[in-house]
Amino acid sequence: MFISPAYAQAGGGAFGGELMSFLPLILIFVVFWFFLIRPQQKRAKEHREMVQALRRGDQVVTGGGIMGKVTKVIDDNTVQVELAENVRVRVVRGTITDVVSKTEPAASGSGSDSGSDGGSGDKKSLFSFGSKK
Numbered sequence: 617m618f619i620s621p622a623y624a625q626a627g628g629g630a631f632g633g634e635l636m637s638f639l640p641l642i643l644i645f646v647v648f649w650f651f652l653i654r655p656q657q658k659r660a661k662e663h664r665e666m667v668q669a670l671r672r673g674d675q676v677v678t679g680g681g682i683m684g685k686v687t688k689v690i691d692d693n694t695v696q697v698e699l700a701e702n703v704r705v706r707v708v709r710g711t712i713t714d715v716v717s718k719t720e721p722a723a724s725g726s727g728s729d730s731g732s733d734g735g736s737g738d739k740k741s742l743f744s745f746g747s748k749k
Contacts, residue, residue, distance in 0.1 A: 667709045670695055673719030679711040 670676070674686045676697060684697035687704060697707045 663713075666715055667712055670709065670712065670715070671719065675716040676712045677714040677716060678707055679713050683716065 670686055671689060672686055675683065676686055677683050678697070682697075682699060684699040684705075686695050687698045688696035690696055690706065693709055694706050695709055695712070696704050698704045
């Protein structure tokens with residue numbers, strides 16, 4: 617008359633059932649890897665390379681938003697930045713967030729600076745605003 621408890625129990629799950637229960641977790645990890653972890657590691661590597669490539673004359677922005685020019689590379693962790701005329705501060709390299717303009721390395725050649733404009737000598741300044749000579 618009564619149903620035996622053995623008939624009411626579900627059968628033992630196969631290996632595929634256990635794998636299917638972990639599949640959403642694996643899928644979530646893969647999505648996090650490609651959309652969060654990997655781009656962050658790539659960005660950190662680019663920042664580390666940018667900071668290691670700093671040299672004298674580069675225009676930089678610090679973590680506080682202060683813009684200045686690198687006047688001296690003191691050691692592996694510190695650079696000297698000129699904020700205004702005769703105002704120099706020491707800055708930890710890791711706090712430099714961006715390099716606005718890089719300086720070109722010194723030309724190792726004949727010493728003549730013909731430039732890429734064919735030597736015309738008609739270079740416009742950033743602040744010229746269309747003034748005529």
